[in-house]
Amino acid sequence: MKHTLSILVNNHPGVMSHVSGLFTRRGYNIDSIAVGVTDNPEVSSMTIVLNGDDFVVGQVKNQLLKLPDVLRVQDMAYASSVQRELVLVSFSISESNRSEALTICNGFDVKILEMTEDSLLIEFSGNSRQVTNIIAVLKPYGIREISRTGQIAIAYRNQNAV
Amino acid sequence: MTSTTEAITGGRLMVELLEEAGVEIVFGYPGGAILPFYDELYHSKKIKHILVRHEQGAIHMAEGYARSTGKLGVCIATSGPGATNLITGLTDAKMDSIPILAITGQVATDAIGTDAFQEADIFGITIPITKYNALIKKADDLARHFEEAIKIAMGGRPGPVLLDFPKDVQLEKTSVRKASALKIAPHHYERPKVKGDPQEFADALNQAKRPLLYVGGGAINSFASAEIKALAEKANAPVTTTLMGLGAFPGTHPLSVGMLGMHGTAYANKAVLECDYILNLGARFDDRVAKYQDFAPNAVRAHVDIDAAEFNKRINVDHILHGDLKDAIREILPFVKGGDRADWISRIQTLKKNHPLDYDNNGESIKPQDFLNRVYTKTKGEAIVSTDVGQHQMWAAQYYLFDKPNTWLTSGGLGTMGFGLPAAIGAKFGNPDKTVICVTGDGSFQMCIQELATIAQSKLGVKILLFNNNFLGMVRQWQELFYEERFSESQWSYNPNFVKLAEAYDIPAMRIEKKSEIDKGVEFFLKDSGSALIEVMIPAEEKVFPMIPAGKSQQDLIEFKDLGKLKK
Numbered sequence: 001m002k003h004t005l006s007i008l009v010n011n012h013p014g015v016m017s018h019v020s021g022l023f024t025r026r027g028y029n030i031d032s033i034a035v036g037v038t039d040n041p042e043v044s045s046m047t048i049v050l051n052g053d054d055f056v057v058g059q060v061k062n063q064l065l066k067l068p069d070v071l072r073v074q075d076m077a078y079a080s081s082v083q084r085e086l087v088l089v090s091f092s093i094s095e096s097n098r099s100e101a102l103t104i105c106n107g108f109d110v111k112i113l114e115m116t117e118d119s120l121l122i123e124f125s126g127n128s129r130q131v132t133n134i135i136a137v138l139k140p141y142g143i144r145e146i147s148r149t150g151q152i153a154i155a156y157r158n159q160n161a162v
Numbered sequence: 163m164t165s166t167t168e169a170i171t172g173g174r175l176m177v178e179l180l181e182e183a184g185v186e187i188v189f190g191y192p193g194g195a196i197l198p199f200y201d202e203l204y205h206s207k208k209i210k211h212i213l214v215r216h217e218q219g220a221i222h223m224a225e226g227y228a229r230s231t232g233k234l235g236v237c238i239a240t241s242g243p244g245a246t247n248l249i250t251g252l253t254d255a256k257m258d259s260i261p262i263l264a265i266t267g268q269v270a271t272d273a274i275g276t277d278a279f280q281e282a283d284i285f286g287i288t289i290p291i292t293k294y295n296a297l298i299k300k301a302d303d304l305a306r307h308f309e310e311a312i313k314i315a316m317g318g319r320p321g322p323v324l325l326d327f328p329k330d331v332q333l334e335k336t337s338v339r340k341a342s343a344l345k346i347a348p349h350h351y352e353r354p355k356v357k358g359d360p361q362e363f364a365d366a367l368n369q370a371k372r373p374l375l376y377v378g379g380g381a382i383n384s385f386a387s388a389e390i391k392a393l394a395e396k397a398n399a400p401v402t403t404t405l406m407g408l409g410a411f412p413g414t415h416p417l418s419v420g421m422l423g424m425h426g427t428a429y430a431n432k433a434v435l436e437c438d439y440i441l442n443l444g445a446r447f448d449d450r451v452a453k454y455q456d457f458a459p460n461a462v463r464a465h466v467d468i469d470a471a472e473f474n475k476r477i478n479v480d481h482i483l484h485g486d487l488k489d490a491i492r493e494i495l496p497f498v499k500g501g502d503r504a505d506w507i508s509r510i511q512t513l514k515k516n517h518p519l520d521y522d523n524n525g526e527s528i529k530p531q532d533f534l535n536r537v538y539t540k541t542k543g544e545a546i547v548s549t550d551v552g553q554h555q556m557w558a559a560q561y562y563l564f565d566k567p568n569t570w571l572t573s574g575g576l577g578t579m580g581f582g583l584p585a586a587i588g589a590k591f592g593n594p595d596k597t598v599i600c601v602t603g604d605g606s607f608q609m610c611i612q613e614l615a616t617i618a619q620s621k622l623g624v625k626i627l628l629f630n631n632n633f634l635g636m637v638r639q640w641q642e643l644f645y646e647e648r649f650s651e652s653q654w655s656y657n658p659n660f661v662k663l664a665e666a667y668d669i670p671a672m673r674i675e676k677k678s679e680i681d682k683g684v685e686f687f688l689k690d691s692g693s694a695l696i697e698v699m700i701p702a703e704e705k706v707f708p709m710i711p712a713g714k715s716q717q718d719l720i721e722f723k724d725l726g727k728l729k730k
Contacts, residue, residue: 013297014289014295017286017289018289021289022290024290025290059471062470062471062473066469068293068314
């Protein structure tokens with residue numbers, strides 16, 4: 001089962017190595033990792049998606065909390081948080097299927113960044129399932145290049161609203 | 163909290179911070195990138211520096227010092243190869259939770275990343291094997307990092323920290339320093355409040371008919387011996403310790419059932435099978451002790467640990483108390499009721515009688531078990547004993563009974579050959595008035611043998627008990643029992659003359675080969691406070707029993723008397 005961990009860490013050099021190294025040496029696999037500084041320049045937020053049962057995730061949390069630079073670890077339940085990732089895709093089009101491709105982009109709320117005679121460069125953000133879905137839809141056209149950010153997440157303030 | 167004073171160099175500040183923290187002794191080896199620090203150390207009147215022969219020796223000495231005193235152990239190395247020579251010791255200290263501060267020199271900041279002479283990314287290399295590490299890029303950051311590092315090394319579950327100082331940072335002037343004094347004294351740092359319900363925790367113990375206390379290295383780190391004794395006596399519960407926990411509960415106490423695990427006593431391992439309640443006090447259900455989920459199969463399991471990540475890591479437990487062991491037991495004790503438990507105690511006595519530690523002492527050869535027994539008697543059990551790794555380590559654990567904490571120094575988690583000699587040296591520096599014995603084997607001894615020079619140089623009274631069977635004994639034992647006697651590369655076709663070698667370092671030495679020479683040997687070895695080496699020739703086929711084969715559990719224990727069965 002996929003889990004999304006939101007981790008606050010000190011914004012020091014080497015902290016990323018400490019965290020990712022912990023996953024490596026304890027044999028846990030990272031599906032995606034995204035890092036950015038918070039409103040406090042001393043603190044960074046990491047979002048790590050990993051696959052594992054409750055035991056594995058419990059161990060990961062406990063081991064992470066032992067690192068002096070880790071300030072907080074939150075397991076984001078899907079229902080009580082917003083989860084997003086951004087993808088940039090450049091894919092092929094031709095004169096015959098251009099309008100079809102544009103219709104798809106409209107339907108999926110995709111932002112078009114560049115259009116040439118034979119290609120489209122688009123931007124899309126959504127949860128991981130939606131991102132995977134849009135890639136699948138565009139695949140038949142011929143994907144030239146793709147870049148995903150990895151998932152970020154934040155908890156809803158009102159946990160009862162769900 | 164920092165204050166500003168007159169500007170001094172980073173190197174000077176390093177020395178002053180060590181002095182203020184109460185560090186009296188450091189073990190190290192100079193080199194280019196750490197010279198500014200060494201130049202300041204030259205002027206220190208408070209810190210004694212022990213010059214070693216190899217950086218691995220320095221860190222094991224720091225470990226021996228820390229393990230035997232409970233204080234912080236400090237070692238120094240230069241950049242590159244000096245720093246990488248600390249790797250084994252750092253890993254060892256991490257596995258056994260020993261508070262170590264490793265200080266390394268680094269190439270100047272403008273040379274970092276250029277593959278400069280003697281450059282190694284020691285920060286990157288040591289991330290997985292330290293509790294904390296840092297590369298200090300400005301002298302102004304130095305005091306803050308020092309404070310952090312010492313707090314982290316000593317606080318909570320102790321461990322090794324490494325601080326890497328570029329040469330220019332040691333020369334740079336700073337006026338930023340700490341205001342409050344650091345301390346390397348044991349148990350100085352604030353402990354987190356115990357979490358859990360001590361009453362509910364004690365209730366399970368009170369309800370047990372056959373309780374067993376299972377004591378680990380955390381008991382040593384927490385200085386919890388008195389509390390454990392009080393708990394055992396109040397609850398009338400037998401106590402077994404892990405290899406790391408030896409000495410945390412008196413080995414001579416009537417409630418002691420000795421060590422458990424792979425080479426633990428048969429009665430301890432059988433008690434684990436029969437108990438209905440097992441209370442883990444600062445141990446980690448290590449795989450050499452608790453093989454499977456069916457560990458203590460009939461027991462309610464309870465666990466006290468300072469490290470929350472240890473709970474349910476390998477073995478699921480029913481009750482948890484999270485916090486410092488000493489504090490936790492103090493909270494449990496008032497709720498513990500004295501139990502009668504005469505049946506259980508008498509059952510333990512029967513197990514002890516029917517399944518004693520055993521070996522065949524007939525014949526002319528010297529048995530290591532016998533020799534260790536004599537050393538135990540002669541020293542009245544009051545020596546500090548360090549060991550290397552292998553058969554001799556297990557015999558020492560079995561036949562030298564430890565009554566006091568911090569007197570048994572062994573590489574438990576990592577199993578580091580080469581640990582014993584430097585650890586004994588570090589312990590002797592920390593405990594100059596005590597007899598310190600290094601029990602070693604001909605394999606392990608040769609891994610840090612150059613530290614004999616450190617003994618000679620300091621005229622240190624370290625006793626070396628060398629069991630020589632011209633084999634890697636434990637490897638041989640496994641090959642004999644599980645690899646159909648194919649002794650692949652376990653026999654030494656060459657060993658030096660250890661007696662002459664010791665004498666080359668001005669260490670009196672003697673070899674004995676026959677049982678009739680034992681008394682003479684023990685007498686020679688322990689006659690005065692000076693250093694000595696006794697080489698005891700033992701039969702290559704002598705084995706460590708009992709034994710739980712690797713991958714098996716308590717049910718599969720093999721005793722000495724089962725040896726015949728095993729061979730068929």
